[in-house]
Amino acid sequence: MATRAHPVDPHLCSRRPRGAQNLRFSLWILVSCVLGGAAQGPGEWASWGSWSRCSSSCGRGVAVRSRRCVRLPGEDPCWGDSHEYRVCRLQDCPPGAASFRDLQCALYNGHPVLGTQKTYQWVPFHGAPNLCDLNCLAEGHAFYHSFGRVLDGTPCSPGTQDLCVAGRCLSAGCDGLLGSGTLEDRCGQCGGANDSCLFVQRVFRDAGAFSGYWNVTLIPEGARHIRVAHHSQNHLALQRIDGRYVLNGDAELSAPGTYEAAGTQLVYTRQGRQETLRAVGPTSQGLLLQVLLLEPNPGVHFEFWLPRERYGPFQAHAQALGWLPRPRQPQPREVEPQPAETPLVPVAIPAQAPTLAPDSCPPCPDTRGRAHRLLHYCSSDFVFQARVLDRHRQAQETRYEVRVLLIYKNRSPLRTREYVWAPGHCPCPPMAPHREYLLAARRHVSRDGTQDRLLLPHAGYTRPWTPAEDSRIRLAARRCPV
Numbered sequence: 001m002a003t004r005a006h007p008v009d010p011h012l013c014s015r016r017p018r019g020a021q022n023l024r025f026s027l028w029i030l031v032s033c034v035l036g037g038a039a040q041g042p043g044e045w046a047s048w049g050s051w052s053r054c055s056s057s058c059g060r061g062v063a064v065r066s067r068r069c070v071r072l073p074g075e076d077p078c079w080g081d082s083h084e085y086r087v088c089r090l091q092d093c094p095p096g097a098a099s100f101r102d103l104q105c106a107l108y109n110g111h112p113v114l115g116t117q118k119t120y121q122w123v124p125f126h127g128a129p130n131l132c133d134l135n136c137l138a139e140g141h142a143f144y145h146s147f148g149r150v151l152d153g154t155p156c157s158p159g160t161q162d163l164c165v166a167g168r169c170l171s172a173g174c175d176g177l178l179g180s181g182t183l184e185d186r187c188g189q190c191g192g193a194n195d196s197c198l199f200v201q202r203v204f205r206d207a208g209a210f211s212g213y214w215n216v217t218l219i220p221e222g223a224r225h226i227r228v229a230h231h232s233q234n235h236l237a238l239q240r241i242d243g244r245y246v247l248n249g250d251a252e253l254s255a256p257g258t259y260e261a262a263g264t265q266l267v268y269t270r271q272g273r274q275e276t277l278r279a280v281g282p283t284s285q286g287l288l289l290q291v292l293l294l295e296p297n298p299g300v301h302f303e304f305w306l307p308r309e310r311y312g313p314f315q316a317h318a319q320a321l322g323w324l325p326r327p328r329q330p331q332p333r334e335v336e337p338q339p340a341e342t343p344l345v346p347v348a349i350p351a352q353a354p355t356l357a358p359d360s361c362p363p364c365p366d367t368r369g370r371a372h373r374l375l376h377y378c379s380s381d382f383v384f385q386a387r388v389l390d391r392h393r394q395a396q397e398t399r400y401e402v403r404v405l406l407i408y409k410n411r412s413p414l415r416t417r418e419y420v421w422a423p424g425h426c427p428c429p430p431m432a433p434h435r436e437y438l439l440a441a442r443r444h445v446s447r448d449g450t451q452d453r454l455l456l457p458h459a460g461y462t463r464p465w466t467p468a469e470d471s472r473i474r475l476a477a478r479r480c481p482v
Contacts, residue, residue, distance in 0.1 A: 042071065042076040043069050043070050043071025043075045043077065044069075046069075046070050047067065048067045051063045052064045054088035055152050058092065058093040058094070059089075059090060059093045060087055060161075061088050061090065061163075062086070062087065062088065062152045062153035062178065063088045065083070065084050066082055066084075084177055085152070085170070086172070086177050087176050099124070100151070100154050100155070101124045101150060101155070104147075104150060104151060105123055105124050109121050120138040120139065121138070121140075122145075123139055125137035126157055126158065128144065131157055131164070132156065132164035133147075133149060133150065133167075134149065134150045152165050156169040165178055174190035174191070175190055181477065181478045181479075187305060187307065188224060194411075195413070196307065197307045198306050199305055199412050201303040202301075203299045203300065203301050204217065204291070204302065205298075205300075211292075211294055212293060214293055215288065215289075216290055216302065218287075218314065219287040219289055220286050220310055221283055221310065223283045223304040224280065224282050224304065225280060225304060225305050226277070226283075227277070227278050228301065229300075229301050230275055232295060233273060235248045235291070236277055236300070237249060237291065237292050238287055238288070238289060239287065240262070240287065240288075241285055246261040247259065251292070256269050263282070263284030263285070264280060264281050264284070266278070267279065281304070361425075361430070364430070364459065365428065373461060373473065377409070377477060379442075380440035381410070381412070381442050382407075382409060382411070382442070382454060383407075383408040383409040383439070383441075383473065384407045384414060384438075384439065385404075385408075385470075386405055386418070386420075386437060387402060387436045388400055388434065389417070390433060391431070391432075391433050396424060396425070397421050397424070398421070398422045399419055401417065401418075402419075403417055404417070411443065412443065419454065420456055421455050422458075423457075423458050424458070428459050429459075436464070437463060437465055438464075438473060441460075442454070443455075
């Protein structure tokens with residue numbers, strides 16, 4: 001961050017501190033006076049204050065806390081918000097109790113409004129465009145009036161979980177803070193980085209010499225974000241650990257729909273030859289996934305996320321099914337081949353391979369700006385800080401070997417070292433070895449399921465990493481739609 005020189009009030013240099021709470025302020029004055037008044041960056045936030053009382057006496061409401069920006073003459077304002085809002089939950093309101101919005105409209109009953117002496121009885125009106133205005137309908141009349149903003153903690157509309165704060169309709173993140181945008185990761189951790197669980201993924205291609213039920217995998221207790229799919233005349237089947245079928249058991253086909261099993265909802269769809277099975281989880285007990293073979297098996301794709309501590313017991317149970325599933329393998333990012341197939345071997349790049357010549361490449365399009373950053377953050381599968389270790393040109397692609405330093409967003413696990421691929425000999429924007437970048441990448445799995453790679457889109461979001469770039473990308477994360 002650049003250093004900006006600001007004049008220091010000479011009276012400050014002669015002031016004496018009063019109390020320990022002024023220690024930081026005194027140190028700043030001392031350094032500023034000795035160095036001739038050089039000040040850096042924005043001010044700093046003081047500690048958060050305590051949370052206020054809940055805005056409601058029953059049901060859901062809002063509590064707020066604030067903090068003060070401590071800055072001296074010449075310093076920029078602090079970065080971030082001065083107020084935080086969280087949802088507070090009290091006992092349920094009595095049956096038939098008036099809603100919070102009803103009570104606010106009723107405050108104007110019997111009072112002259114609209115510049116006349118006429119009075120009205122007011123009830124909430126929910127057809128106005130701004131949900132967080134106090135829009136009230138005059139009973140018995142065909143007009144409504146807006147009395148300004150509703151009070152903080154008012155539901156945006158009946159039946160919604162969103163609440164109005166400072167005139168804006170906000171959703172609560174998993175941390176309970178309104179507008180934080182914090183979500184659970186694939187492991188179920190609020191604001192996590194998908195590092196407390198493992199991603200299990202495989203294609204079951206075994207085919208027997210007879211029709212009937214074949215074991216595909218055990219879906220263990222604690223599994224999350226389960227997805228199973230295939231495209232054939234065969235049918236998926238799901239069995240509880242006590243032997244009772246949930247789906248397509250005893251050669252009787254189940255109707256597409258939602259089923260309850262193992263403490264979660266399973267959504268089963270069938271359209272022509274395409275069958276899918278999805279569940280958010282977590283499962284409260286194991287489930288056995290099977291396939292009812294009516295024709296040769298083209299492959300059953302399945303995946304789920306599993307807590308690390310449950311992976312060992314899962315391996316032991318899975319061995320009984322005749323194979324040992326594994327989480328995603330080390331670099332390069334290849335899906336595990338079947339035993340009968342020849343393993344894919346990455347092509348060796350000769351040491352004398354020609355490197356990129358940036359001066360021979362045409363200039364890249366200008367992709368700067370907040371809109372471009374927000375677009376690529378929201379649409380990417382991975383956003384992370386990385387140091388480029390090596391760069392090679394392969395066919396019509398450029399391959400970067402990077403060390404992942406800091407993860408902002410990931411929809412599947414990232415390792416310390418990754419390969420990142422960019423289209424063409426002259427990727428835009430280019431990355432140089434031995435430098436650190438903040439980049440957004442997408443996951444791409446080949447149609448035959450043999451390659452699983454991180455791709456940098458052409459003219460995508462790749463920036464040299466700086467503290468300012470870190471602040472900008474964190475702000476983009478908060479504004480990304482859910």
